[in-house]
Amino acid sequence: SAVISQKPSRDICQRGTSLTIQCQVDSQVTMMFWYRQQPGQSLTLIATANQGSEATYESGFVIDKFPISRPNLTFSTLTVSNMSPEDSSIYLCSSAVGLAGDHEQFFGPGTRLTVL
């Protein structure tokens, strides 16, 4: 399985500011994803990070709020823009090898974001 790291591991931010989270995989992967996990809740997919093209967002998530980059097959960033306290959550990236819908996803350690 791929080894995935995220930076920062945690941050405390002021309302109205933006934070960019980085996700690095130690090998080339086909697919990368960004999830949000609110305290005590399950994981919700924000978007699929597509290499060389715009990310694919899930219902309820928009590019202006969560811009995503994926410049190559091992790296992606998620920006949480114009933050409010409701954005306080854990943000996780994951990666998968393979094109079809039946391959394992492995998760990064997560970024714990607190917005004051």
Next chain:
Amino acid sequence: GENVEQHPSTLSVQEGDSAVIKCTYSDSASNYFPWYKQELGKRPQLIIDIRSNVGEKKDQRIAVTLNKTAKHFSLHITETQPEDSAVYFCAASAKNYGQNFVFGPGTRLSVLP
């Protein structure tokens, strides 16, 4: 779209007993069903998965069963140990959804010594 339900939301068992967690899904196109274990403050870890062409899969103390007709799948943990205490998430995905996982709400398992 896909909807995944999971029961129970909390489960307490005595050490050595078995634990069973059940999930149902709504989309008959789903064909891959992973289970993740998440300890407090840690990332979700894949513990077992099953694909739609298989009815059962076992890995030591952990097994997963799948009933495609009824659209449900279950996680079975035998001889539970305190280190099995965690939150367990099931998920479902379908190829035509580009590998997007839909997760269940989770089950908090407590193994009492």
